[in-house]
Amino acid sequence: MIAMRRLFSLLTASLAMAAAFTAASSFAQTPPDTSSSSPGDTTSASPADTTAKIVRKVVSSDGTVTVYEEAFPGEGTEGFYWSFDKEGELARLLDKDRRDDKLSPIVDPFGFPLVIPDSIRTLRDSVRTVADSILAVTFDLGHGFDPLFKTAYIELKDDFQLNHGFETSYLLNPKASLNVNIDDQNQFNESTRKRRDDRTITSGFNFKFNEDMNSSLSLTRADNRQQRIATKPGERDSLETQMDNTSFTGRVQARRPANRVAGILVGDADGSFGLTASQRNYENRDSRGKSNQLAPNWSLRLARPHQDGKVSLDYTGDYGRARSSENRDVDSLGTTIGEVKTDTKDVNFNNGVNASWDQKFGAWGDSRLSGSLLRNRSQYFSREPTFAGQQETRSQTGNSMKATLNLTPRTGLSIRTNGDLGVSQTEYSLDHNKFSNILTGSADTEINYDSWQGGKFTVKLEQTYEDRDYLNTLAGQVKGRKGSVDFKQKVTNHVDFDAGYFIKLDQYLFDDFEVNKTDRDLLTERANFVVRYNPWALLSSSVRMEVRQTESVNIHPEKSPDNKTDETYLIQPSYTLMFGKTNITGDFTADATYSVFDFKEESNFLIRRFETRQKWQQALTPRLSTEAIFTYELSDEGSYVRSAGSDKRLFSRSREKHRHKESLEVRYTPLAWFRMNMLYRQDSDETFNVRERIERLATERDVYELSGGLGVQKKITRHVTLDVDYTRTQKRGDRISEVERSYYNVRASLEYQPFSKKQEKEGGS
Amino acid sequence: MSRRIISRPGGLAAAALLILIQAGCGLFDTREPVEGEGGQSFWQPPTSPEIIVRNLEVAFENGIFNDYQRALTADFTFHPDLADSLDVEGGRPGAFANWTRDVETETAAAIFATADSLSLVMDPPSQEIIGDDRLLKQNYILTLQTVGGATIYAGEVWFFVRPVAGEWYIYHWEDIATSSSRRSWGFLKGNTRPGV
Numbered sequence: 001m002i003a004m005r006r007l008f009s010l011l012t013a014s015l016a017m018a019a020a021f022t023a024a025s026s027f028a029q030t031p032p033d034t035s036s037s038s039p040g041d042t043t044s045a046s047p048a049d050t051t052a053k054i055v056r057k058v059v060s061s062d063g064t065v066t067v068y069e070e071a072f073p074g075e076g077t078e079g080f081y082w083s084f085d086k087e088g089e090l091a092r093l094l095d096k097d098r099r100d101d102k103l104s105p106i107v108d109p110f111g112f113p114l115v116i117p118d119s120i121r122t123l124r125d126s127v128r129t130v131a132d133s134i135l136a137v138t139f140d141l142g143h144g145f146d147p148l149f150k151t152a153y154i155e156l157k158d159d160f161q162l163n164h165g166f167e168t169s170y171l172l173n174p175k176a177s178l179n180v181n182i183d184d185q186n187q188f189n190e191s192t193r194k195r196r197d198d199r200t201i202t203s204g205f206n207f208k209f210n211e212d213m214n215s216s217l218s219l220t221r222a223d224n225r226q227q228r229i230a231t232k233p234g235e236r237d238s239l240e241t242q243m244d245n246t247s248f249t250g251r252v253q254a255r256r257p258a259n260r261v262a263g264i265l266v267g268d269a270d271g272s273f274g275l276t277a278s279q280r281n282y283e284n285r286d287s288r289g290k291s292n293q294l295a296p297n298w299s300l301r302l303a304r305p306h307q308d309g310k311v312s313l314d315y316t317g318d319y320g321r322a323r324s325s326e327n328r329d330v331d332s333l334g335t336t337i338g339e340v341k342t343d344t345k346d347v348n349f350n351n352g353v354n355a356s357w358d359q360k361f362g363a364w365g366d367s368r369l370s371g372s373l374l375r376n377r378s379q380y381f382s383r384e385p386t387f388a389g390q391q392e393t394r395s396q397t398g399n400s401m402k403a404t405l406n407l408t409p410r411t412g413l414s415i416r417t418n419g420d421l422g423v424s425q426t427e428y429s430l431d432h433n434k435f436s437n438i439l440t441g442s443a444d445t446e447i448n449y450d451s452w453q454g455g456k457f458t459v460k461l462e463q464t465y466e467d468r469d470y471l472n473t474l475a476g477q478v479k480g481r482k483g484s485v486d487f488k489q490k491v492t493n494h495v496d497f498d499a500g501y502f503i504k505l506d507q508y509l510f511d512d513f514e515v516n517k518t519d520r521d522l523l524t525e526r527a528n529f530v531v532r533y534n535p536w537a538l539l540s541s542s543v544r545m546e547v548r549q550t551e552s553v554n555i556h557p558e559k560s561p562d563n564k565t566d567e568t569y570l571i572q573p574s575y576t577l578m579f580g581k582t583n584i585t586g587d588f589t590a591d592a593t594y595s596v597f598d599f600k601e602e603s604n605f606l607i608r609r610f611e612t613r614q615k616w617q618q619a620l621t622p623r624l625s626t627e628a629i630f631t632y633e634l635s636d637e638g639s640y641v642r643s644a645g646s647d648k649r650l651f652s653r654s655r656e657k658h659r660h661k662e663s664l665e666v667r668y669t670p671l672a673w674f675r676m677n678m679l680y681r682q683d684s685d686e687t688f689n690v691r692e693r694i695e696r697l698a699t700e701r702d703v704y705e706l707s708g709g710l711g712v713q714k715k716i717t718r719h720v721t722l723d724v725d726y727t728r729t730q731k732r733g734d735r736i737s738e739v740e741r742s743y744y745n746v747r748a749s750l751e752y753q754p755f756s757k758k759q760e761k762e763g764g765s
Numbered sequence: 766m767s768r769r770i771i772s773r774p775g776g777l778a779a780a781a782l783l784i785l786i787q788a789g790c791g792l793f794d795t796r797e798p799v800e801g802e803g804g805q806s807f808w809q810p811p812t813s814p815e816i817i818v819r820n821l822e823v824a825f826e827n828g829i830f831n832d833y834q835r836a837l838t839a840d841f842t843f844h845p846d847l848a849d850s851l852d853v854e855g856g857r858p859g860a861f862a863n864w865t866r867d868v869e870t871e872t873a874a875a876i877f878a879t880a881d882s883l884s885l886v887m888d889p890p891s892q893e894i895i896g897d898d899r900l901l902k903q904n905y906i907l908t909l910q911t912v913g914g915a916t917i918y919a920g921e922v923w924f925f926v927r928p929v930a931g932e933w934y935i936y937h938w939e940d941i942a943t944s945s946s947r948r949s950w951g952f953l954k955g956n957t958r959p960g961v
Contacts, residue, residue: 191902192921192941196847226847228943238945241848284852285945380856384956385916385948392856426960436960463792473878474871474959481792505793508830518874521795522831552831557801562808562829570930591930595810599800607810609931635931637810657812683894703894731894740893 056081062103064089065120072490072534077117079540079576079585080108084120086127093131096140102713102723110583110617110625111667111675137270139214139253141177141206142169145755152749158190158739175208191739193229194240198222213254221246240285247278259302267304267311274298276320287328287389289381293348295320309359315352322346326381328389344391346379365407374398374424384431393429398422412451419443437469444482454490459483476510476519497531517556525549541575553598563598581619588612601640606651609635623669631661638690656695659685673714681705703733709745721751808832814899814926815890817933826885828877834870838929838936841866845951846920846942853955860955869938872958879957880909887922898927898936904943907950920949 056068059080068081075081092098106114116124147168154161162185169179180203187196204218226240251274259269274297281290297318304311325343356370375397382392400422407415425437444462464480482504490496504524510516526548534540548568554560574587589612595605611633619625638653663681670676683703688695709727716722725747731740807829811817817836824832843864845853853860877883885908890901900923907918925937940951 192943194941224847224851240846240942241851243851282851282855284848378856378858383853383856383952394857424960434959438960468960470959472875474875483793503793505795507796516878518828518830518877520831522834523793523795550835551795552835553795553798554829554831555796555798557799559829560798560801562832563798564808568930589930593810593932595808598798605810607812607931611931633931635812637812655812735892737891737893 059109060104060106060114062106064092065106065116065124067106067108067114072493072496080114082117082120084123086123089124089127090131093128094134094138096142108617110619110627111669112617112625112627112665137253139206139208139216141175141208142171142179145170147754149752150749153746154748155744155746157743157745159187160190161185161187177206179204179206188229193231195227195229197225212256213252215250215252217251218249219247220249238285239283241283243280243282245278245280247276249274249276251275265304267302270299270301270303272299276318287326287381289324289326291322291324291346293320293322293346295348308361309357311357312355314354317351318349320346320348322348322379324379324381324391326389340389342381342389342391344379344381346391348378349376351375364409365405367406368402368404370403371401372399382430387430390430392431395427395429396425398424400424410451412449414448415445416447417443417445433471435471439465439467439469441465454496456486456488458486460485473510473512473516475512476508476516479505479507479509481505494535495531495533497529499529500527502526513556517558519555520559521551521553521555523549523551523553538578539575541573544570544572544574546570546572561597561599564603565596565598566593567596568593583617584615586612586614601649602642604640604649605637606640607635607637609633625667627663627665627667629661629663631659633657633659636690653690653693655698656688656690657685659683673712675711677709679705679707679709681707701733701735703731703736705729705731719753719756721753722749723751724748808835811836811932811934814892814901814924814933817926817935818887818890818901818903818924821935822885822887825873825877826883828874830870830874830877833873834866836935837866837869838927838934839866840936841869842937843869843951843954844937844939845955846940846949848942849940849949849952849955853952857955857961860958860961868958871960872954875957875959876909876953880911882910884908884910890924895925898925899933900925905950907953917947918950918953919944919947920951922950 056071059067059069061067064085066083066085068076068083070076070079070081092101106116108114145168147166150163150165150167152161152163154163164182164184166182167180169177171177181201183198183200185196185198188194200220200222202218202220204216206214206216208214222245223243225242228238228240230237251272253270253272255268255270257268259266276295276297277293278295279290279292282288295318297316299314299316301315302313322345323343324346325341327339327341329339352372352374354370354372356368358366358368360366377393377395379391379393382388382390384392400420402421403419405415405417407417409415420440420442422440423438424440426435428434442462442464444460447459448456449458450456460483462480462482464478466478468478469475482502484500484502486498486500488496488498502525506522508518508520510519513519526546528544528546530542530544532540532542546568547570549565551565553563568591570589570591572587572589575585577584588610590608590610592609593607595603597603611631613629613631615630616628617625618627634657636653636656638651638655640649641652642649661681661683663679665677665679667675667677681703682705683701685699685701686697687699689698690696707727707729710724711726712722712724714722725745727745728743729740729745730742807823807827808820809816811820820832821836824830824836843861845861850861886906888904890903893900893902902921902923904921905919909916909918921941921943923939923941924935925939926933926935940949940954942949942951
């Protein structure tokens with residue numbers, strides 16, 4: 001109840017803030033209407049940048065992710081502005097012929113690879129999830145006869161992998177097709193001496209009755225096996241796990257638009273019914289078993305669109321009856337016994353209902369309200385040592401509700417609010433102690449305001465709550481609160497700044513404070529300020545300042561002596577110089593981290609660090625470029641001791657560390673599909689112990705690395721594609737392990753498509 | 766004119782901040798701890814890969830789960846041995862799914878709670894360099910002592926660690942089942958994860 005009140009208070013605060021913004025924004029000046037088009041290398045600008053049409057120069061693209069030069073400092077990530085074409089990516093993933101194409105690498109102007117930022121990668125993953133969900137319910141008969149053979153060899157240091165694949169579909173007539181997929185993977189790791197073999201074969205028959213009804217039959221066989229290869233003469237290889245699964249599925253899918261019940265429109269209906277018969281055999285170190293199951297499964301989706309909205313209802317379920325048997329060699333205490341056989345009859349089911357209502361409110365808002373119910377049960381042989389080999393039943397229930405409200409009261413102001421509430425319960429028939437009943441609730445709001453020149457203001461608030469009802473000492477509540485404020489402002493054409501503040505509190509409150517002594521709070525705060533200045537086109541610079549604080553509070557007196565607060569202060573100036581074919585970047589970081597113990601001042605600690613990194617990139621010719629990187633780090637650490645006869649605490653250094661790294665890489669790309677590179681790297685560090693201000697060398701480490709590589713990505717003929725990425729590395733140094741003294745990293749794949757789509761088109765024309 | 770344009774959002778920002786502060790009053794206050802005696806300063810500043818693994822080890826043995834959590838990065842992942850994965854998930858589908866830092870910490874706390882005492886012995890690591898990161902490979906023996914007796918888990922752990930502003934943190938953990946007579950720590954984790 002208290003939790004609900006707190007959730008309510010957060011939502012109230014969020015809504016109050018939203019209301020304040022809405023009211024305040026009505027007084028703000030309306031920005032000029034500067035909607036811009038985005039042809040060629042021009043991208044549409046965010047509302048913050050709408051004062052002019054921004055023309056950006058493309059640096060690199062893989063088709064849907066594009067990297068541009070920054071139009072103004074601080075606009076992008078590490079000097080580049082990234083964009084992602086969601087619609088293009090979805091279209092690519094839904095196109096069977098393009099879905100598995102290898103994407104072009106994204107590189108900087110000197111040909112060196114760039115890492116895609118997390119924000120773009122997350123977006124890309126979400127688009128892939130959407131595409132997968134669309135493909136899962138899409139009935140595709142395929143086109144013609146289009147077999148594809150794939151083979152790949154991957155060697156990464158001491159890990160070796162060989163993959164083979166074959167996939168084809170054959171259109172028997174306009175209403176029927178056959179398809180076969182074979183995937184075979186063999187892997188061996190020299191360090192763990194583990195060999196793993198996986199194979200999956202799927203064959204299917206698809207039949208289309210009409211546009212609204214289709215059916216499929218499929219037979220799948222999957223084998224997985226892991227062995228540990230003998231390491232000594234006389235020792236035998238040992239089987240660790242082996243499993244095979246064979247399943248046969250028949251399925252009918254149908255849809256019927258605009259259904260009516262008693263004259264009332266209930267909407268479009270999509271439904272399916274299937275029957276799966278499966279057999280699973282398995283063997284591990286102490287048991288062997290098998291399970292046969294017959295399981296009907298079904299789904300129904302009703303969707304009724306209305307003006308500016310949609311209501312939908314989804315129901316999916318399955319009900320399986322199985323016979324299982326298992327032979328065990330080890331009893332519940334781990335003692336080897338004679339073989340014991342157990343036979344069981346299992347009933348497994350899954351049922352889920354989800355209802356949702358989407359509504360748009362003109363141009364200023366939209367909402368989504370959804371609720372779901374889940375009921376699942378599965379029976380299996382327990383793996384818990386106490387109940388090993390006995391039939392266990394796991395029953396799960398779950399109810400949840402979600403609400404989302406997005407508002408755009410005026411141009412440049414958007415408010416997004418979400419609320420979730422859910423209860424889930426898991427029960428075990430044998431292992432009662434694993435019972436759990438968890439109530440979860442969360443609410444968050446995000447306000448973005450960017451309707452003035454060159455600025456953006458973002459506020460986020462989030463609260464989460466979990467009430468964990470367990471039958472052990474972990475029962476209790478977990479509370480989380482998060483808040484952040486970010487402000488970005490372009491001051492002049494050459495100067496802009498970012499300022500941000502973030503705070504997060506995690507609290508663990510256990511029901512039995514005396515038995516579970518780990519009641520704790522963890523508070524994290526961060527404030528940062530970045531100012532950027534680019535006086536000329538060839539020079540850009542910035543200074544970043546940051547203060548971080550992490551407060552670890554253990555509540556119980558047995559744990560509280562270790563309570564501490566870590567405070568970090570950081571300053572980092574950096575610059576970028578661009579002279580045509582030369583690019584020089586550098587940064588200088590100084591930081592200090594204080595660990596302050598609440599109850600043990602003698603343990604207080606300080607780490608000071610200075611680091612500089614300088615990078616020089618040079619294009620020697622259009623196809624040849626180099627990159628040199630130099631890094632130097634100096635750090636020392638120590639604690640505070642109270643001097644004898646005085647109350648003052650003085651910093652006493654205990655250790656000093658020097659580290660320097662240098663690397664030089666040359667890249668040569670004589671042809672668009674062929675690339676070569678050589679890399680030399682040196683990494684050295686020395687650690688000194690400091691006692692009574694005298695430094696003594698404690699450890700010294702030098703590592704030298706030379707590697708050469710080449711890359712080929714080419715369609716050799718109309719039907720054969722080759723993709724190779726090869727690197728050989730040699731390392732030298734006192735503490736280099738045998739595994740990494742000299743090794744190869746190889747990724748080579750060959751694809752053969754004898755009747756590719758391209759040939760069909762040419763043949764037909 | 767431009768000054769006016771900027772001054773309004775400035776005022777607005779101040780108003781929003783005021784509301785945020787109002788809304789946040791008391792929300793981010795930590796609780797008052799009960800002062801105790803002793804303590805062993807388990808957490809060492811993780812200035813080397815070995816120290817962060819040692820921090821995790823002693824935090825687990827002593828049940829200091831703020832420290833256990835702090836040893837792991839926010840994008841932490843765990844990968845069990847295939848034999849354990851097939852074995853455990855054969856009965857508990859989803860036992861290893863979406864294994865995040867929070868799941869790892871909660872599972873470690875659950876293991877800690879099931880035992881009267883817990884001992885973790887790890888061999889000195891062998892270290893490999895992977896770009897700026899390090900891979901530490903260590904054999905381990907984990908002993909859980911309960912009223913019913915001692916249960917021993919053994920195997921090999923691979924910790925992938927990376928430097929963040931001069932300090933090292935664990936971002937990936939692989940468990941390798943190497944013993945033919947003992948279950949692995951990964952198996953224990955999959956079987957103990959609460960709420961699945």
